[in-house]
Amino acid sequence: MPALIFDCDGVLADTERDGHLPAFNETFEEFGLPVRWSDEEYAEKVKVGGGKERMRTLLTPDFVAAAGLPADPAALAEQVAGWHRRKTEIYTGIIRSGGIPPRPGVWRVAMEAYEAGWTLAVASTSAEASVRSVLELAMGPELAAHFSVFAGDVVPRKKPAPDIYAFAVHRLGLDPAHAVAIEDSRNGMLSALGAGLACAVTTSAYTQEEDFTEASLVVTSLGDPPPEETVTRVLSDPLGAHPGPWVVLADLAALLPDGGGAGSTASGPSAAGAPGSAPPGPDPRSH
Incomplete structure (x- = not known):
């Protein structure tokens, strides 16, 4: 997967x-x-x-x-x-304290990936305690429990070196060609690409003017359907993923050489509410 x-x-x-x-x-x-x-x-x-x-x-x-x-x-x-x-x-x-909200779409897309059987992880050069606090904020504790976390000083070189992503895919037993990284900075993008991953970029407060020429997809955010209603703006789409008003898992699967295989069939605004699904927990923004 x-x-x-x-x-x-x-x-x-x-x-x-x-x-x-x-x-x-x-x-x-x-x-x-x-x-x-x-x-x-x-x-x-x-x-x-x-x-x-x-x-x-x-x-x-x-x-x-x-x-x-x-x-x-x-x-x-x-x-x-x-x-x-x-x-x-x-x-x-x-x-x-809850003063910083999760970014649009991260819980929705992660839930869609979880339900499609994708492996979920975080790869960051921030301290592990800091990363876990943000992960629980964004995903809620139940969905966060399905993530592997690779953070801090587990590798000698920080981004833009590829070490953290290479370490993550090695520990997870993954083929890097079957993994998509979501980054917000040029350093992060270069780290992911250097380890052989596809990279989608969601620009953030300090990175909007950075050069993301090599990324497979660049958007302002992953976006969310109503009631949150955050529409993404596509800044670069060299592979022709053509996301709609918000990015869905199929758009990210399209960045992989084989289109994501069996795990890429989810479509529409979100698969999280599909009949018969048993999601790990509600969107933390509803708390």
């Missing part, structure tokens, strides 16, 4: 501006660090894969001296790890 592998931040929920950025800045304040990232500065930081890696961009000699940080590399690395642990705690608290 095919697989559907979601990125987390910017794909399951648009978490960067209202989740990660305030969590970084609150962490900097708690540790007395002489920095607060503006929205414009953070728009550049998101191009660096991984939270600890973004924090390490601060560590110029002048910053280390101004902040009174240790010069010893091992001690400095432990300091950054401590900042990142606290940042993850703050971020997961923001997510669990």
Whole structure:
């Protein structure tokens, strides 16, 4: 059966501006660090894969001296790890508060894939605790339980390196040619393509102007039918998937060399409400 592998931040929920950025800045304040990232500065930081890696961009000699940080590399690395642990705690608290909604269509498409027998996974270079909190927000705990999660430091190189997707397909025993990744950034797209996966892109707050020339499908979101009524806009469709007002599983299956095989037969706005189906749980947005 095919697989559907979601990125987390910017794909399951648009978490960067209202989740990660305030969590970084609150962490900097708690540790007395002489920095607060503006929205414009953070728009550049998101191009660096991984939270600890973004924090390490601060560590110029002048910053280390101004902040009174240790010069010893091992001690400095432990300091950054401590900042990142606290940042993850703050971020997961923001997510669990419910202030950041899931992105349109992610639950609907994941449910359709689950019912069609597809493998479901998340591949992200964010901390695993952060990823799991967003996954449960977007999918609800029952559907989230059917996802494999590959996150954090399980691979040595972060996106755009292909490591996280290569690791995911290896652990799941998949042929990468039978997997579709959903990403929101150029770095994520390059990671998925480098591991041999097809890649659909749903642009997010910080990535709308990035170059997605190599993607198999680029849309503004997966979209949702009424009552949510979020209509997707197709930005690039080189393979001729021709999604309607919202993306369905068959549109993503069309990105695979064999059209997704037996798992690609679902069609229409959603298969989640099909007679006789036994979905793991309701759309979390109804809670």
